[in-house]
Amino acid sequence: MEIVIAVPVADPSQVSETRRIAATLAKERGFSSEELGRVSIVASELATNLIKHGGGGELLLGEFDDASGTGIECISVDKGRGIRDIEASLKDGFSTAGSAGQGLGAIRRQSHAFDIYSQIGTGTAVLARMKTGKLGSPSDTRSAWGAVSVPKIGETACGDGWHVVAFGRGETVMVVDGLGHGSLAAEAALAATRIFEKYSALPLPEIIERTHQGLRPTRGAAVAVARIDRVARIVEFVGVGNIAGSIISSTSVKKMVSHNGTAGHIARKIQAFSYPYEGSGLLVMHSDGIGTAWTMDRYPGLISRHPSLISAVLYRDYNRGRDDATVVTVNGSIA
Incomplete structure (x- = not known):
């Protein structure tokens, strides 16, 4: 249950703040001085690019812990003009803003995992993951899951929660939205995720009943x-x-059924539904801080991107702005 810090970036004065927050997160994770330097470079370059090319945006800073390892995740999201030629933009010396043109290239070189999605006239999202240890080839887009979970504006505690537990054949995923927002909602969300961690191997109706x-x-x-x-x-x-749930494949979108109620107070019907899927079988779950009108048809090629990047794009475009907001994406095609 990692909570993301969403840092607005619209002015050069905010670049140092994003760098400080990212470095603090990395230091808490035990990054060495050299590794902290890499994190600072990535955060600075992402923030600078938001100003120069995106017309401002948000930098989402948090931690990740999955089968690929643990570390710091930085995702920049903007609604700017987009990138016409992504491959060219990754080469040193390429610039559309009169700068040295080393931003995206530097970010990729300093990252253990890197991914980017951009549409002309819609905006850009860039993902960089950094771990302790030596750098390898920054081409890991095969993580099984990723998430964005952001508190309501003005709150430090997030009333949403999520957790993923892997088992031999796949993953079991929980998303929870504590009633309201703030510290009391966060307490409910934390209690639910702790129950889930303890009983995640049980049949799903039993997990919900215990919750x-x-x-x-x-x-x-x-x-x-x-x-x-x-x-x-x-x-x-x-x-x-x-809590909304959908399965997206190359040929269809299936909205999953949830019954009315509030866990802890009224849950008259707890019922499991099964949904077969084909192809990628992308599972997306989100709290009601995210609007439900989204469709993957709007985002050609996004289904094949890193799950954290998919979550961030949906957060960028459908965050209601008046509640905690959580999106969890799981790629059903990764063995």
């Missing part, structure tokens, strides 16, 4: 759990409240 009982001392939450089976190519889903 419902365990949240009675709290203000309650909307909660959903999904289990993606990569061998059988099936997603099982159980939800109480307004």
